[in-house]
Amino acid sequence: MTAGRFITFEGGEGTGKSTQARRLAAALEARGISCVLTREPGGSAGAEEIRKLLVQGEMNRWEPIAETLLLFAARADHIARTIKPALAEGNWVICDRFTDSTYAYQGVGRNVDRETIRRIESISIDNFRPELTLILDAPVDVGLFRTSARATPLYDETLKVPDSTDARAAFARRKEARFERFGKPFHIRLRQAFLDIADRAPERCKVIDANADENTVAGAILDAVSARFELS
Numbered sequence: 001m002t003a004g005r006f007i008t009f010e011g012g013e014g015t016g017k018s019t020q021a022r023r024l025a026a027a028l029e030a031r032g033i034s035c036v037l038t039r040e041p042g043g044s045a046g047a048e049e050i051r052k053l054l055v056q057g058e059m060n061r062w063e064p065i066a067e068t069l070l071l072f073a074a075r076a077d078h079i080a081r082t083i084k085p086a087l088a089e090g091n092w093v094i095c096d097r098f099t100d101s102t103y104a105y106q107g108v109g110r111n112v113d114r115e116t117i118r119r120i121e122s123i124s125i126d127n128f129r130p131e132l133t134l135i136l137d138a139p140v141d142v143g144l145f146r147t148s149a150r151a152t153p154l155y156d157e158t159l160k161v162p163d164s165t166d167a168r169a170a171f172a173r174r175k176e177a178r179f180e181r182f183g184k185p186f187h188i189r190l191r192q193a194f195l196d197i198a199d200r201a202p203e204r205c206k207v208i209d210a211n212a213d214e215n216t217v218a219g220a221i222l223d224a225v226s227a228r229f230e231l232s
Contacts, residue, residue, distance in 0.1 A: 011136035014143030047074035064110035108193035136210035
């Protein structure tokens with residue numbers, strides 16, 4: 001059996017990573033490629049429990065180094081229980097965020113020393129990396145506008161009204177908006193951090209203009225994946 005491929009999506013808030021990850025998985029499945037779609041923090045039962053600690057609550061509920069350690073604890077479980085088994089079975093794994101987000105959010109955004117993150121990465125996940133990283137880039141104002149628009153309250157968790165999948169998803173996003181609440185200067189640093197990551201690893205990273213319409217972005221992503229893995 002041929003081993004699978006590991007692709008990650010990265011970028012700031014509101015750049016469309018989750019939507020485009022789903023679209024890429026669907027496009028690959030249409031070509032007969034079996035895909036596992038996952039996310040971080042999360043992606044395994046234990047990692048999803050840690051996710052709740054990280055993306056909900058007050059902005060400063062964690063010291064930056066504690067936050068970093070929690071992320072790598074979740075990531076180690078995610079890799080062991082979801083990513084590596086899926087790859088071993090020949091699936092392509094498409095992940096919404098991975099280690100690059102830690103270097104951007106906790107490193108540049110929250111001032112955790114890059115070498116400290118590198119050492120934690122080496123110890124906890126043995127520097128496990130994706131084969132291709134798609135960095136979705138859009139102006140900060142555009143991304144923040146998108147996140148504010150999608151956070152409209154549509155669902156009352158107590159009353160369970162209205163009872164629709166879209167309403168529940170919107171409510172979940174509102175609960176998981178901890179990092180979105182950091183100020184605009186934080187998000188400006190994030191955008192530059194992701195672009196710097198792409199500059200440091202051009203053989204792995206491809207920057208995608210996420211300011212275009214959804215279909216155009218999806219086409220650019222599929223082109224990048226097809227070129228990287230020589231798909232016909």
